Amino acid sequence: MDFPEALNCPVPIMSHDTVQLAHGAGGRLSAELIKKIFVPRFTNATLEKMEDQAVLPQPGGRVAFTTDTFVVDPIFFPGGDIGDLAINGTVNDVCMSGAKPLYLSVGFILEEGLPFETLHRITLSMEEAAKKAGIQIVTGDTKVVNRGSCDKLFINTSGIGVLDPKIDISAANLRPGDKVIVSGTLADHGMAVMTTREGLSFQSTVRSDTASLNGLVADMLQVSTDIHAMRDPTRGGLATTLNEFAKTSGVGIKLDEAAIPVKPEVQGACEVLGIDPLYVANEGKLVVVVPGEIADDMLASMQANELGKDAAIIGEVTAEHAGMVYLTTGLGGTRIVDMPIGEQLPRIC
């Protein structure tokens, strides 16, 4: 499989090849870990002060604040790794409110015995993701746990951003007549992880779509600040997000099955495993609900951005069937798109 390699940056020379319990104990080895592995990758004036907290300038408006913890297995997969997921995921959660993401914190839980080569590769990914998103990592924490107490590493990121006063994006804002737009193809990330984990390979590699969406959101806000609802459909997929919207706003959402974009190789992987793409995680896509009159302009601005080139209007908000999501099939029938119960399970036959 083709993983992006750490190109010009070799692993810093450490006194050990692997993470030891002492690296989380707060002493000399902890300092070495922070100074050699983390600070060079996340460098900025605030972080380098190395205080226990980051003191930040007064924000110019309401603050959006989010947190997320990343425990994905495998930690490397086509299209990304746990590192850029941790950055992009939190940047996206902040900017889904319409806020401009500014600062992130990063907390690591490392398993004793984790190779420094692996950790270094992940921090390189995080550095690149942070640069692309234009955010600063201003504070962090590291713990090391006994071998077996966590699976290689877990990463928590929290993030803050600032909101323009005109923006009011919420799952409660959907109105009949609104249009539903997705920014691109669905199920890429979840299927990339699942096929890698199960050792399945296909003729075209299924790649994760992990990406920071704040640039795309900024373009969209230029078209109009009258965005009703917006979210990145991660765990549980598009179906879960739209069900949450429908229930919170007390409206129905009607989708056109033929309009929902899915890459052929992803559809193929879903078919082989008996999985429905509507329920699979995405890490570089958003779904947005806007008033009908601005939908076409919003779509055009999304399609002009690299991350929105496959954007499509996939449905509309209705007064009927309040609280439910339903779709019309290619044959002209209708079916409900319900909330999933738990994990989708590959089937017997």
Added chain:
Amino acid sequence: MKYLSEYRDPKRAKAILDEIHRVTTRPWVIMEICGGQTHSIIRNGIDQVLPDGIELVHGPGCPVCVTPLEVIDKAIEIASRPNVIFTSFGDMLRVPGSHKDLFMVKSEGGDVRTVYSPLESIKIAQENPDKEVVFFAVGFETTAPGNAMAVDQAQRLGLTNFTELVSHVLVPPAMEALLSSPKNRVQGYLAAGHVCTVMGWEEYEPIAERFGVPIVITGFEPMDVLQGILTVVKQLENGTHEVINEYARSVHKGGNRPAQDLIRKIFEVGHRSWRGIGEIPMSGYRLRNDYAAFDAERKFEVTDIHTEESKLCISGLVLQGLKKPHECPAFGKECTPQTPLGATMVSSEGACAAYYRYQRAKE
């Protein structure tokens, strides 16, 4: 994967649908045997676009649904034992037994793993010589060749730590049982495409003849299902009762002979209990005595398990096509996919789950 778009092409599907409307002059009751076909019908809304007179009745072709409760309890008992790695296809893990399901056994510390093929279980057995590896061998004839091959391989490799918990069921005896019932209303059948890929369709000719019903071997994509329905309706309108293959890209009359030979080598036919229906004679596979060492039921001595079905659950009537899921008083209330009372609600191929997931709005 062009085949996905070609066999789902709405224009071509509409052409077949229009033809169905054109040839239908009377009401007909048609049963699709296979759970995968039920799923495809409900998911694509096929039942909604057929002529009003055509009623689709959902058959017992969901192996998860017909696995007897006591077999699930046996699986749970075995999986709970220390030193056992219990492997299964994913959809069996959520089926509730009398008190819990295999997922709960896992969360309580049991080593329960999802596999995509019984051959993965063989690998696990080789890699864990100190553990007992059990594969939950559930299915119709479709999965029997793979399960037979696993036992065959285990023998060749000299493995002493691999067994299968077998609950295989056969389609033709089930069809005969349904057709022999005085309550039967079904006039034509869509036979299960992948069962027939393995077994061919020779077994269905005597059934079509004896009961005077048309049987059409049908696939799973929307166009396949519509084509199957069209051919059944044409036969019903013309009064014929032949076996016709509308899944020719996968099914040949004699089926897959090497697969059948392997099945016959490892398994023999025996009586089987079907959840919700009761015992049907000579309707399932069990391991031949020569392979007793690979039989989990014998190895783990779980013959003494007694079970009690939920009194509210009518999955048997649903599986026989006598009731629709939404006609069950517990449907959507006590019985939901989160709190299933019977396997037809738990399995993603079960009729109740399909109705709940896709059609709840109709109530």
